[in-house]
Amino acid sequence: RVIAQRLGQSLGQQVIVENRAGASSNIAARAVVAAPADGHTLFVGTIANTINATLQASSSVDMAKELLPVAMMGSVPNLLVAHPSLGVDSVEQLIAKAKAEPGKITFASSGNGTSPHLSGELLAHMAGVRLLHVPYKGSSPAVVDLLAGQVLTMFSPASTVLPHIREGKLKALASTGLKRASSLPELPTVDELGLKGFETSVWFGINAPRGTPAAVIERLRQAVQAAQDSPEVRAQFRAQGIELVRAGPAEYAALIRSETDKWARVIKAANVQAE
Numbered sequence: 001r002v003i004a005q006r007l008g009q010s011l012g013q014q015v016i017v018e019n020r021a022g023a024s025s026n027i028a029a030r031a032v033v034a035a036p037a038d039g040h041t042l043f044v045g046t047i048a049n050t051i052n053a054t055l056q057a058s059s060s061v062d063m064a065k066e067l068l069p070v071a072m073m074g075s076v077p078n079l080l081v082a083h084p085s086l087g088v089d090s091v092e093q094l095i096a097k098a099k100a101e102p103g104k105i106t107f108a109s110s111g112n113g114t115s116p117h118l119s120g121e122l123l124a125h126m127a128g129v130r131l132l133h134v135p136y137k138g139s140s141p142a143v144v145d146l147l148a149g150q151v152l153t154m155f156s157p158a159s160t161v162l163p164h165i166r167e168g169k170l171k172a173l174a175s176t177g178l179k180r181a182s183s184l185p186e187l188p189t190v191d192e193l194g195l196k197g198f199e200t201s202v203w204f205g206i207n208a209p210r211g212t213p214a215a216v217i218e219r220l221r222q223a224v225q226a227a228q229d230s231p232e233v234r235a236q237f238r239a240q241g242i243e244l245v246r247a248g249p250a251e252y253a254a255l256i257r258s259e260t261d262k263w264a265r266v267i268k269a270a271n272v273q274a275e
Helices: 002-012 023-033 047-055 091-100 115-127 138-147 156-164 214-228 231-239 247-269
Strands: 045-046 069-084 108-109 132-135 153-157 170-176 201-207
Touching: 002 214, 023 047, 023 069, 023 108, 023 132, 045 047, 045 069, 045 115, 047 115, 047 201, 047 247, 069 091, 069 115, 069 156, 069 214, 069 231, 069 247, 091 170, 091 247, 108 115, 108 138, 115 132, 115 153, 115 247, 138 153, 138 156, 153 156, 156 170, 201 247, 214 231
Parallel strands: 108 132, 108 153
Antiparallel strands: 045 201, 069 153, 069 170, 069 201
């Protein structure tokens, strides 16, 4: 919505944000795939769409084939946090404890097949350990049980857990981007701590129906990046823990391909099934 307001100013027309919830964003994606390819109907693509490509292969929209990338907008890094009762202060200690107690350390998520769930599976796979996944119906009940010590660890968007970290109710172990999170710059990344190449974040970008003219795609790209240059947009992103990402169609397309491939490997290795 922050970007949409600025897009309207750049394009000289109102930009309306329409929420079409359901089926892990496939309902919204299908609506855009079926829309006229004139640049007037756009889709906000996220990590969920690249996960759906494997987890819901028969029903999901293929972002690489059915939509065109326009521009990235931003990403929200996850933080790996632990309840103080677990008694670990680092990723190294967490891995050592998980090796000593295979399958006993729990990690919460906002649901089966979500980014926090697959982040935990990716960590377990790369570290060679077994963790016990505890899915919840959304991040709020997961965080409530984490704060109560009913579950012991969780990958969560920074904005959700930062207040609890600052109050000492949760222990931050690492951030999950390749660069440190601007909201917690003193916290090292999982990649820095030895699991090279580990990266998960909740990213989002703009996509258009396939067949949209190249000139329209370019105009939209310029409008998105002009919005990103606004000091007000940058300030609002920072306040919400969002890292601004400037990337045009080629870079965004490469991200979609790499994320689709990565999560396919994780889903198959962990035998994750759609709910």
